[in-house]
Amino acid sequence: xxxxxxxxxxxxxxxxxxxxxxxxxxxxxxxxxxxxxxxxxxxxxxxxxxxxxxxxxxxxxxxxxxxxxxxxxxxxxxxxxxxxxxxxxxxxxxxxxxxxxxxxxxxxxxxxxxxxxxxxxxxxxxxxxxxxxxxxxxxxxxxxxxxxxxxxxxxxxxxxxxxxxxx
Numbered sequence: 398x399x400x401x402x403x404x405x406x407x408x409x410x411x412x413x414x415x416x417x418x419x420x421x422x423x424x425x426x427x428x429x430x431x432x433x434x435x436x437x438x439x440x441x442x443x444x445x446x447x448x449x450x451x452x453x454x455x456x457x458x459x460x461x462x463x464x465x466x467x468x469x470x471x472x473x474x475x476x477x478x479x480x481x482x483x484x485x486x487x488x489x490x491x492x493x494x495x496x497x498x499x500x501x502x503x504x505x506x507x508x509x510x511x512x513x514x515x516x517x518x519x520x521x522x523x524x525x526x527x528x529x530x531x532x533x534x535x536x537x538x539x540x541x542x543x544x545x546x547x548x549x550x551x552x553x554x555x556x557x558x559x560x561x562x563x564x
Contacts, residue, residue: 426476434472438465458523467519474518488521495530502528
């Protein structure tokens with residue numbers, strides 16, 4: 398009975414991970430990268446969920462968020478396969494593969510970007526979001542079964558020896 402309930406909860410969690418769309422859905426990074434960035438920036442899952450909640454979208458877009466959330470976004474962006482910054486840490490529209498329309502919008506928006514690196518990168522992500530820029534491709538979600546399998550393995554390790562989760 399316990400195993401059945403646990404399996405159902407795990408399945409629901411996996412489905413929610415694969416279907417949930419964050420407010421700033423630019424990132425293709427792995428779940429491990431995501432968790433690592435949260436840890437580096439001392440952000441709990443609950444804090445991130447509050448940050449990423451659609452009810453908080455106005456604050457997110459107005460950049461009215463704590464620096465640790467801006468640094469978390471920077472951390473995630475640095476782990477992306479598509480680089481948005483050049484070697485000097487400045488926006489690289491060509492590497493971003495921004496359309497000409499999005500590039501104009503992003504460039505204009507970034508004219509008022511702060512110098513602090515976390516705030517600069519956060520501003521870039523907001524500008525890209527507002528411009529309609531999207532680097533997401535359907536094939537970027539192919540990693541989900543691999544990551545969720547790892548999550549199940551982690552949860553399995555936490556169970557007693559006689560408990561199992563059937564996949």
